[in-house]
Amino acid sequence: MNFHLPTYKEPDFNQEPFLSAPDAQTVKVTIEGVAPEHYHGLSIYPEYFKIQGQWILARESRMDGVPVLKSDGTIQVVEFRNLKVGDQVIVGRSEDGRQGIYVYARGFSSHEASADLFAFRSGRSRETAYxxxxxxxxxxxxxxxxxxxxxxxxxxxxxxxxxxxxxxxxxxxxxxxxxxxxxxxxxxxxxxxxxxxxxxxxxxxxxxxxxxxxxxxxxxxxxxxxxxxxxxxxxxxxxxxxxxxxxxxxxxxxxxxxxxxxxxxxxxxxxxxxxxxxxxxxxxxxxxxxxxxxxxxxxxxxxxxxxxxxxxxxxxxxxxxxxxxxxxxxxxxxxxxxxxxxxxxxxxxxxxxxxxxxxxxxx
The missing domain is CATH 3.40.50.10690 (putative lor/sdh protein like domains)
Structure with missing residues (x-):
């Protein structure tokens, strides 16, 4: 068997803009099942949140969920319908670290040299070689x-x-x-x-x-x-x-x-x-x-x-x-x-x- 799991490469948080970024902001839920304004909507990718000066990875993610900061400092992914009054929802729409939120899509990238900018059949179709x-x-x-x-x-x-x-x-x-x-x-x-x-x-x-x-x-x-x-x-x-x-x-x-x-x-x-x-x-x-x-x-x-x-x-x-x-x-x-x-x-x-x-x- 030739399969090997790729190695995950964590972001380097010892550089800007991560070092000077503020902690992620939270707003309490006041109506059950309703997120506060400017809530952060999650993606399928690894997402980090700066909590008390440390960048914390949400243990899991899913689209159309929101990150909730728990009392133990962990990030829980919650669907809108499951939000409870008092939940601390992380807010912010910037994803580049400036608001204490960083969406990281390149953790498993190989960083190999890129191919030609122009190429035939670069999409996936019935003509693709599988x-x-x-x-x-x-x-x-x-x-x-x-x-x-x-x-x-x-x-x-x-x-x-x-x-x-x-x-x-x-x-x-x-x-x-x-x-x-x-x-x-x-x-x-x-x-x-x-x-x-x-x-x-x-x-x-x-x-x-x-x-x-x-x-x-x-x-x-x-x-x-x-x-x-x-x-x-x-x-x-x-x-x-x-x-x-x-x-x-x-x-x-x-x-x-x-x-x-x-x-x-x-x-x-x-x-x-x-x-x-x-x-x-x-x-x-x-x-x-x-x-x-x-x-x-x-x-x-x-x-x-x-x-x-x-x-x-x-x-x-x-x-x-x-x-x-x-x-x-x-x-x-x-x-x-x-x-x-x-x-x-x-x-x-x-x-x-x-x-x-x-x-x-x-x-």
Whole structure:
């Protein structure tokens, strides 16, 4: 294995403007759930705050949160809805250190000589060469399997194909998946495939649509609701393959966030969006690698709450984010929302998952 974590290079705070910068200013919350004016909005990058003359790194971050100074001198990242009266919110919109706030985006930069200013195909598109990205990802996942926390964000397309569904199940069984974030559709069609051999009524292998197969996903949801849980459904219907089955068998957390589009939904789907966000956040805050497959809204949601860094064993390390979709527009949406540390691959997610299985799991 050729993978090595890059070394994090801390800013040199023994120089200007850091030395003469004032302490970061705070203002108390007076209305629950409402930040004071001029609050500082966090990014996905490491952010330092000058507290009593010392530059303190927020232990974690997420977009659309605010930094709250705790009584022990630590910085806590808090969503607006979770702000309490009396919380000391750090205020200031300057990010270059002058107001005691410094956003640091180059901690893992190699500082190698820059390439030519002009170059063909510098963006990421269907014409991009992805061979190195695949090889890098194989090495990364072999490392993360034992040393990290790999979170997968799944759209239903990944279980519409016979081979990709089995491939992802094999990746789960072999330790390459530590948590799954998805919606009602992914789990429904995976279980539909396990019970009926179809996904949204179409056979996952030969693409045939049997008579009345358009009822299958509703029949599956109905059976699951009658069973009361996915565990009991799997036992009652003798289901023995698929993504949901493998996740439950291998005790991989499965967070299913609800949507206004949902049928049913399945018993474990979380209807309250803020509760779903909290459950997703439990895993994105532990994530060291995030892999998002063919689900634009879930990808943006998970990407925005996943920092570009995390701390493990006292050391700061990068969080790797991959966004995979057959549509260029979809993979670029996450970058447009500010998650600049993402690696995008424009390809069929079904082929992507099979490639991973073939190169990571010994037959």
């Amino acid at each position: 061979s190195k990205d695949y090889n890098d990802l194989y090495d990364l996942l072999n490392y993360e399997k034992d040393h990290g926390y790999i979170v997968w964000v799944l759209g239903p397309a990944v279980v519409f194909d016979y081979d990709s569904r089995l491939a992802l199940s094999a990746l789960i069984a072999n330790g390459y998946v530590h948590a799954i974030l998805a919606g009602n559709a992914m789990a429904t069609h995976d279980l539909e495939a396990a019970l009926f051999g179809t996904a949204l009524g179409q056979n996952t292998y030969n693409q045939q649509s049997p008579p009345n197969a358009h009822y299958h996903h509703l029949d599956l949801i109905n059976k699951a609701r009658e069973a009361g849980s996915l565990d009991q459904l799997i036992e009652k219907e003798s289901i023995h393959d698929g993504v949901v089955y493998s996740a439950i068998k291998n005790k991989v957390p499965l967070v299913l966030a609800g949507s206004i589009r949902d049928d049913g939904p399945l018993p474990p789907v979380i209807a309250n969006v803020y509760q779903a966000q909290d459950e997703m956040r439990k895993h994105t805050r532990k994530a060291t690698t995030l892999i998002c497959l063919a689900t634009q809204l879930h990808t943006i949601a998970a990407g925005n709450m996943t920092p570009a860094y995390t701390q493990k064993n006292g050391e700061i390390r990068p969080v790797y984010i991959y966004c995979v979709d057959i549509a260029e527009f979809a993979v670029n949406k996450l970058k447009d929302r500010g998650s600049l540390s993402v690696t995008t691959l424009v390809t069929n997610v079904q082929d992507f998952v099979v490639h991973l299985r073939n190169n990571l799991v010994s037959s």
